Amino acid sequence: MGKKTKTPSSDGDRRQAGSDTLSRFVLRARRVQAHSLVADWDNLLQQAHGGFDGHLDMAGKMTITRRLPKDEEVFESLASRVRPLTVRTEPVYYVKVFDALSELLSEVDDELRSRIEALRAAWDDAEIQGTQIQAYALQSARLDGSSATPRVSDTQLAAAWLYADLVHADAQGAKKEALAFSMSERYAAAVRVFSHMAALTVTTLDLITSLRADGLLTVDAEAWDDEVVVGVTELTEEGRMFVASEVDDLPDLREAISLSDQWSAFTVTDLLRQEPANQVRVVLRDESDEALMSFDAAVVRRHRESDSLEWDVLVAGSAVFKFAFEQRDGQLTAARYIGWDTIETSNELKLAATRFMLKVHSAAALTFEIGEHRLMRLDAPSFSDDMKNELVVIEETVADIVAVEHIVEQVFDPCIGKFFDTDRVLLRRVRLMMEGHLVHSALGSVSVTAPLGKPPQVIVAAPATRNVGGAEVPAPQYVMRHPHMSIEEVSSDTANNTSSYKIEPPPADRFSMWIPAVCPVRGDQDLENIERLNLNGIDEEKIDY
Template sequence: MTQISDEELLGRFVLRARRVHAHSLVQDWDELLYHARGEFQANIDISGRMSIMRRLPEHEEVFESLASRVRPLTVKSEPVYYVKVFTAIDRLLGDRQGDGPHRERLQQLRRAWEAAEIQGTQAQAYALQSARIDGSEATNMVSDTQLAAAWLYADLVHADATGPKREALAFPLRERYAAAVRLFSHLAALTVETLRLVQSLRDSGVLSVAGSAWDDDVVIGATEFVQEAQAFVAPVGASAPDLRDSLGFGEQWSRFTVTDLLRQDPTNHVRVVLKDAAGSTITSYDAAVSRRKAVETSVEWDVLVAGSVIFKFSFDVDVDVDVDVDVDVDVEGERTVEAHFLGWEAFDSTNELKLSSTLLLIQLHRATSMTFEVRDEKIVALGPSAFSVDQVRELEVFAETVADIVAIERLTGQTLDPCNGRLDDRDRVRLRRARLMWEGQIVHAIRHPVTVTAPAGNPPQVILTAAGTVDVGGTLVPTPAILMRHPDMMATEHGDAPEAGPQAKKYTIQPPEGERFIAWSPDRAQVSNDNDLVVTASWDLTGIDETTFPY
């Protein structure tokens, strides 16, 4: 390779940097810096559903051209590789860089370029890992550096991602593209800043999508990247879970909720404490003010408790005091205000919200006082609830039912319609058995006879029920495929069943008098013979005796 002088090298850099600076995406400097920061914008609703959006450049091909213009500054073999540029600047400046801000800025830029190096596995802003919902096919933890480099070398200018970049190919093209937008936008901004330092143009970069296989995405085709998601938070320094070990996040991590979002503002902090007649704390909640409104000489507050119930209050203030929606009740000096409880509203758009609000109401019945505190100062105290014994019993049964539905939602990864209709004890038993079998338990099933068809003409040894649904209060709850058997069950033949085959016959199968079939899901529990046919979990339902229940 022909050796070039420092002056020529710096001239080439200026030409390249000017080319970057002239790019349309760099002309909007604020927009470029937005992409360089790699911001994630999240929206969360009261049910806990979250969507995460990463806004991308409007035109994919335009960003592709920017990345191409920036690329020579990142390649060691190129004469304008950033390390060579800074070395040339150092030599050309010599002692003239010795004083003041000039040297400091030069050093800052060099460190920034080094931190943005596109080779290696270091995470510059974030890292990703993915796995199937059952925990299989987990990837390695892949940094944004690897994702962006893979986009450059596998999707844009080459097709030969090697080394750490290959691990990023486990993620979809859009993830590589999103990572590259942040990194190459950042490199473009650094190019411009370096250009300004040496009286040159700045460099800017745009990413594009390259097709790979018939079933791969080949274009992004959107200016937003929106995903339905859940967010989890943990103290600074907590280690990220490895999805190859578990899909759970561990005790340090908790799900980010609307309450968490509201409590980002300290003025929204409310502590809710429930106590019994002896003054002992039953439970407490970190609640949050979700709405403030000034109304003439009062301030209205809505307080979200347990993420599912809004308690509404009105606070009277002095007439000669300016009322502001951000007034802290009972905190303005030593002034006391009069509080009025306006009522409460429970959210029930999901089964999780229904469960949370129902459990709160049950706890409220057990308490003799419910206090609302702001900065350790009690602002409101509510007395005991007026629920009757029958109403509490209904709440407990309903909470038990919805808890089963929520458990099945989590086990199956499905979101079911909220339970809003009437239900009876038979519905509750069928639901609890379904939940236990989803959990891999072996349970007591029905006690009445079952009519079946046996294609081979011999009495069946097990009774198979295909996967389906059970209607519980208007919620269609999925049930797994189920096998039932009793070691001493009896079969009675009822003749041929030609519709099922030439040798098929109909049978009535029933367990011994006073006993039940035993049921399990073959996909969730292993039963090899009658020695394994042992009930592992009881129904344990309020008000229902498993030994005498008629169904």
């Protein structure tokens, strides 16, 4: 049984189908128009018109020269871009395009109709599925009439080049007769035929463009705006890479991305460790030299002096330890510790560095190992309790900033300056609300302006930005409410039809705060599901900010 096709059943369906056809044609025609051979319009028309240079010497010998494109491969790409317009099964086959124009332009003046009909006739004359002669035909034979070939049109030659030499390898029907001639003859015919089609394509695009400009035709804006060529020699994209040694199945990106514990982010350390010579292991040890935890580390820099070698070793992706080794007879001997520093050029790196320093605080020593060889043992730097608490506060704050960065898919300037407890509290509230939780507000009342006679049932807070140690963290719009809040009209402005209200929760109580888009509240009973802040050193029952 033949394949069934669905035909439009109404005028509206047919017009929509016609519009879709023109949109596809515009995309394809813009791709043809963008081709480098079409950009040189005069040369394209010269190729489309064909012709040759002839030279006759005194002895009567004729030399005929036909000019072909400088680059055969470039012309092949042009023919490939034009090809869908010549294939009956393609949605942009030229006949379908002109049928769509007829459907959408039912009422046009005689001049415009003649222009469209003449252009369609030019396309019909350029049709490659047949034996018609467009400009010339070839036949070859000996002088005595033997070994004669069939007479083959330029249409057959061009089609045979397309289907036997370029995109397929099996010419059928009338195209097969063209195989009696050389590939160069088939190519020469194709240059004229497909250059002519490229010119017709651009002319048809110009027609549709003018009809659209005159308001006679509507074509989807995407057809004019979407990319039709890549136009660059390299592609650069930014993102994160995740790797896993073995997985049962790859994640389906049509669903929310949630990677299992088998996956880990591919880091600079992982990249450097691809070279075995860079592989170092750092182990945190207790006072009995027992291992507490270990880190895969990597040599990021080697600097050779006359009698020593310096190494920079990257640990936890954010701390760089510097060592110097003496060399004797090409062998590394005594090692000397120079110092260490942290990398804090982003909030994620600052968070990793802070967490690493907290882990170092819990150890008595660090050992640097290569394979089974212990390179060096260092006593862990000592931290006072105040310094440890400061590191904990930094870790909490930067972790909140990084969490917000991930939610809004934006990277903020690093938090490297001073911040205060008020910043910490407001930041934690923002993070929790953006994660879909309800939190408590500060103590106290709120002043609100609302339409006259319509006291608000919720308080809407406008979006704002909070600077936390140099990181500008956005706070989206959120709302506040308490089931038993009091609403007092303080003043009214009849000229502007507004009133000022003082709204406050019960004594010593607080409003509930949430972002409706991520935390749907069905009723006042939900306002009791408050998430605690759990910030180090802050009693949230007493804070008034």
